[in-house]
Each structure stands twice: as structure tokens, then as C-alpha cells.
Amino acid sequence: NAGVTQTPKFQVLKTGQSMTLQCAQDMNHNSMYWYRQDPGMGLRLIYYSASEGTTDKGEVPNGYNVSRLNKREFSLRLESAAPSQTSVYFCASSEAGRLNLNEKLFFGSGTQLSVL
Amino acid sequence: AQKITQTQPGMFVQEKEAVTLDCTYDTSDPSYGLFWYKQPSSGEMIFLIYQGSYDQQNATEGRYSLNFQKARKSANLVISASQLGDSAMYFCAMRGTIGANSKLTFGKGITLSVRP
Numbered sequence: 001n002a003g004v005t006q007t008p009k010f011q012v013l014k015t016g017q018s019m020t021l022q023c024a025q026d027m028n029h030n031s032m033y034w035y036r037q038d039p040g041m042g043l044r045l046i047y048y049s050a051s052e053g054t055t056d057k058g059e060v061p062n063g064y065n066v067s068r069l070n071k072r073e074f075s076l077r078l079e080s081a082a083p084s085q086t087s088v089y090f091c092a093s094s095e096a097g098r099l100n101l102n103e104k105l106f107f108g109s110g111t112q113l114s115v116l
Numbered sequence: 117a118q119k120i121t122q123t124q125p126g127m128f129v130q131e132k133e134a135v136t137l138d139c140t141y142d143t144s145d146p147s148y149g150l151f152w153y154k155q156p157s158s159g160e161m162i163f164l165i166y167q168g169s170y171d172q173q174n175a176t177e178g179r180y181s182l183n184f185q186k187a188r189k190s191a192n193l194v195i196s197a198s199q200l201g202d203s204a205m206y207f208c209a210m211r212g213t214i215g216a217n218s219k220l221t222f223g224k225g226i227t228l229s230v231r232p
Binding site for chain 1: 120122147148149151158159160161163166168169207209211213219220221222223224225
């Protein structure tokens with residue numbers, strides 16, 4: 001079972017470069033999310049997509065854009081990378097388009113990004 | 117806005133003993149869900165256990181149980197009979213029902229080390 005697949009696993013960028021993190025899920029989930037994880041900060045929500053065709057900002061959206069390409073895929077783009085965006089990025093998905101309190105997120109394995 | 121607080125910097129436990137990882141939360145939502153996730157050194161996020169705010173009993177999943185004290189706004193994770201494989205970072209998270217609170221919010225995490 002693939003679950004949530006993220007690519008790449010590791011990436012090093014220079015300041016000002018752009019790149020796109022790819023995420024795909026094969027569980028027919030409606031909702032998808034991008035989080036970043038920084039030491040001592042836990043996971044913080046960057047953007048999410050409640051359903052195909054919709055995207056919304058999370059807690060820390062500045063410097064990022066997202067695209068919900070179809071139901072399976074949700075990409076995160078850094079247009080002009082900055083050292084402050086050095087982090088581990090996680091994509092996640094969940095089943096609902098409606099709110100279920102007990103709905104758990106399924107996570108990808110993460111992308112370790114360094115911006116020099 | 118909802119908030120999760122995990123203040124223990126790091127925990128150590130002897131193999132086969134029980135350990136409690138603390139989590140307190142704050143929210144104005146009348147209904148909410150509480151989650152614990154495990155992140156081993158390999159980096160993936162693994163769902164452990166869920167507790168609903170109106171659940172009558174504390175949640176249990178195998179060796180994991182959640183000590184839910186609603187009046188104190190605490191949702192501590194109890195791991196019984198610790199194993200070496202329990203060494204990991206543990207995140208408490210919550211989801212409410214209103215607006216931005218409907219997205220999963222994470223605490224900063226607690227590192228647990230199990231000693232042989």
C-alpha cells in the first residue's frame with residue numbers, strides 16, 4: 001500500500017531558487033494538507049485543500065503556493081526559496097470532505113529541504 | 117484559537133515500565149478531538165490514539181491509553197510496558213469544529229527514550 005507519497009525526499013536549494021514538492025495519495029481521500037516541521041515548533045499547517053478544486057491558507061502560508069491538481073495530487077511550490085524555509089515538509093491526507101472530529105491524517109514520509 | 121502545550125523537554129523510561137507523556141490544551145470549541153502521533157527517528161508520523169471530548173471513557177489502543185481530564189484540559193498519553201521501539205518523538209494534536217480550529221493543530225512534541 002503506497003498511501004501518501006512525497007517527492008523528493010531530500011533537496012538542497014540556493015536562496016532565490018524555486019522548486020515544487022510533489023504529493024500524491026492513493027486512498028481516494030478528499031482532503032490534503034502541507035505541514036512544515038521545525039525543531040521545537042511541532043508541525044505547522046502551511047496550506048490545505050478540503051476537496052478537489054479548493055485550497056486555503058493555514059498558519060504559515062507566506063512564501064508558498066499550492067495546487068490541487070486533481071483528487072490525488074497536491075503540490076507545494078516555493079517560488080523564491082529563503083533560508084527560513086529550511087525545514088522538513090510533510091504532506092498528509094484525510095478522508096472527509098465534511099468535518100469528522102475523529103478523522104485521522106495519513107502522512108507521507110517527509111521532504112527534508114535545506115536552503116543555503 | 118486552539119492551542120496544544122507539551123512542556124516536557126525529554127523523557128526517559130526503563131524498558132518494561134510505564135510512562136506518561138503530558139499534554140494540555142486550550143479551546144473554546146464545545147466539541148473537539150484529541151490525537152497522539154508517534155514520530156520515530158525514521159521520520160514518518162504514525163497515528164496512535166484518539167479521544168473525543170464527549171467520549172464517556174478514556175481511549176485505549178493496545179499498550180496506549182489516554183488519560184483524559186476534561187476539566188483540567190489535559191490529555192496525557194500513557195504507554196504501558198515500554199519497549200525499545202517506543203523511543204521516538206510524540207506529538208499531541210487537536211481538532212475543533214469552528215473555522216480554523218477544524219484543522220489539526222499540533223503541539224511541539226516530546227522526545228521519549230527507552231533505556232534497556
